[in-house]
Amino acid sequence: MAKLYFYYSAMNAGKSTTLLQSDHNYRERGMETLLFTPSIDDRYEQGKINSRIGLEAKAIPFNHELDLYCCVAEKKQKNAKIACVLIDEAQFLSKTQVRQLTEIADKLHLPVLCYGLRSDFLGEPFEGSKYLLAWAEEIEEIKTICHCGRKATMNLRIDANGNAVTQGSQIEIGGNDRYISMCRKHHKHEITNRTDAKCVQLC
Secondary structure, X not given: OOOEEEEEEOOOOOHHHHHXXXXXXXXHOOOEEEEEEEOOOOOOOOOEEEOOOOOEEEOEEEOOOOOHHHHHHHHHHHOOOEEEEEEOOHHHOOHHHHHHHHHHHHHOOOOEEEEEEOXXXXXXXXXXXXXXXXXXXXXXEOOOEOOOOOEXXXXXXXXXXXXEOOOXXXXXXXXXOOEEEEOHHHHHHHHHHHHHHHHHXXX
16 A cells, blocks of 8 residues: 655755655666655755755646646556655645645555655744644654754754844745754754843843
């Protein structure tokens, strides 16, 4: 039986690299894949998945308007060799789209491999990640480390001067220049210190 998989991590843990390796493994065995990446991610060319170590692959850009089930069903009808669906930056999926991914696994019998962040820069869950954690059959953490050597589980947003950002939109695309992976202890320390400093200024 095909399953829905969710591979999650903090920033810069190698999610896209792992996705592209999985894609390579399928194609090496003569099977076709469908790759999806969010259209909102404008760090590279739209419709392309890039990893920090230089790997890349073309992908179908998605926004919340795209019906993933219908898209995959149509393409599978045209190409019987399609054997797997891979989703990059899966935290940007909507609840409805995660439901559609379950239908791809259950009705089209295709495994769906999703890679994304679990939470945002304030530790709040993304919509897509929340429902992947609830509905995926297989959940696995891709590990990375904090500067202290502990496992990093949080994502700290920083400004141009390297200071912690504690307000703003949940979604702000960026890489190493905007985000740092941290353990919960140090993430909490940075956020609390920044918030306390603002409180002092207001008093």
